[in-house]
Amino acid sequence: MIRVEKLRFGYDGGDDVLQLEEFVLEPQDNVLIVGPSGCGKTTLLHLIAGLLLPTHGSVVVDGEDLSSLSPAVRDRFRGRHIGIVLQQFHLLPTLTAMQNLLVAQSIAGLPVDRPAARVMLEALAVDDRADAYPHQLSVGQQQRVAIARALVNHPKLLLADEPTSNLDDASCAAVADLLLRTTENRAISLVIATHDSRLKSKISRQLELPRRVAETAA
């Protein structure tokens, strides 16, 4: 599903932010990207999502070398094949829960499929809040809608950036279980970038990033 080789990344063409010789994730496998703060976890996640491009080396997702795609194709590829859950589970505030899912379909260039979106909301048990705006939803409901939005286009890969960092133990476990259960059911690979040690008991495979190169040198 993911193949990373001789990866170097730094801003302005450098390689000081992230170096990763090799990393492979098989389909349906899950992995936790861990490491100290500032080691480049989020950067790696953005590289896998194609939001950033490596300075050297390659990131191949589902057989596509992201660097070789044109920007427009890369954006579309991300919209259709990669689901992303952000730290704050950020929903678009001017749209209802349902519309947040529909906009994900539309932006990925897929037909707007209201029944499919409803099925996804049902799967995450928030279909009764479909017409509520984000500010009318509890934090837990917002998380569920955000996950539903990430999954609505049936991606093969779900990326989550610090999904549990601000949550208490019970919520943390709930969100982790939710992510694992929904991806497992759909045969989706799950990649979580986190410094939250509570997740280590949930996902056995871990990719430990070293302390940032530049900082080590300093």
Added chain:
Amino acid sequence: MNLLQLAWSYLRARPLGTLLNVLLLALGVGTIGFVLIVNDQIGESLNRDAKGIDLVVGAKGSAMQLMLAGIFHLDVPTGNISLKDAQELAKNPLIRRVIPLSIADSFRGFWIIGTTPDYIDLYHGVLASGRVWNDKMQAVLGATVAAHTGLGMGAQFVGSHGLAEGGPVHGDSIYTVVGILKPTGTVLDRLVLVNTESVWYVHEGKITDPEEEKVIEEERQVTVLLVQYATPLAAVSLPRKINSETNMQAAAPAYEAARLFRMIGVGADVIRAFGGVVLATAALSLFIALYHALNERAYDIAVLRTLGARPVSIAMMLMLEALMLAILGGALGLLLAHGLAAILAWWMVQQESIPIDAWTFSAKELWLLVPSLLAATFAALLPSWRAAHANISATLARRA
């Protein structure tokens, strides 16, 4: 849930800001549109009134006054000319037709015009009821006069000297209404028409002595002659000939009307410029709103990008927001322009001045959406460009 709906959702989310920008755009478009409508309507109205009249001939004085009094009946005449001179002029082979107008009295603010049935034909006047006069002291009312005064067929009235109401009344000379015209949309609607002899009769009184009658007939006058040329060539020589060789003055309506419009045009330009300033203000306000939205929505924009939105789609979203405001503001502005024109029209009717049809929509008004759309496009250019080129990864990481 396409880009249009997404952009609309952001407009709905901040109703006050949206309203402010729509109103500013509407005010700019409305002001410019108002000038356009009024200019057009007045121009059309004056053109209808002056149509078919090649030359106005009257007493010496201001050519502009002669035209305003002789054609549009918006001013007092420059004086009178002798009937003999007028008859002499009518014999000129360059002239096809002469319509004499005798202007002296009014009835409730409407001019009483002594003339011939040719004057009604000139404006294609059609009788709604009754007939044209066949003797003196018989009057045909224009449609507006009939409506305003409430006079019907067979009603009797007296004229007063000059235009002001309450002027000296010709109490012993009573007119009888014998005909009422259908509306023509021309100055004819606002006139009381009688034959030329009636005007003479009112001012001369009854003459019994044949000697006296002869003297008076020698001195008879008319006020204005409306002249139609027999050939376009007449325009070259006739006005100059009249102005230099007779006691009369000739004014070409085409030339005088153009001069009049140039004078009104300065005022119109000032109002139009004001509209332009308001529109520029609207563009600035829109720019600030969109620029502000960039910071407010940086994370939203980043999320859209993670969902697969291309930079051009993000730019399009902001542009669509601006364009929707432009269309709303433009449409409201057009309505405002017609509303203002309606107020002016109402006022002008009170003044018994030129009628304006405020609610006629013409296709060329759609051009008024162009400045609105341009202002919006201009305001959205930089914000759109910045939104498209925002560093998504950095925005997402900042929040983390």
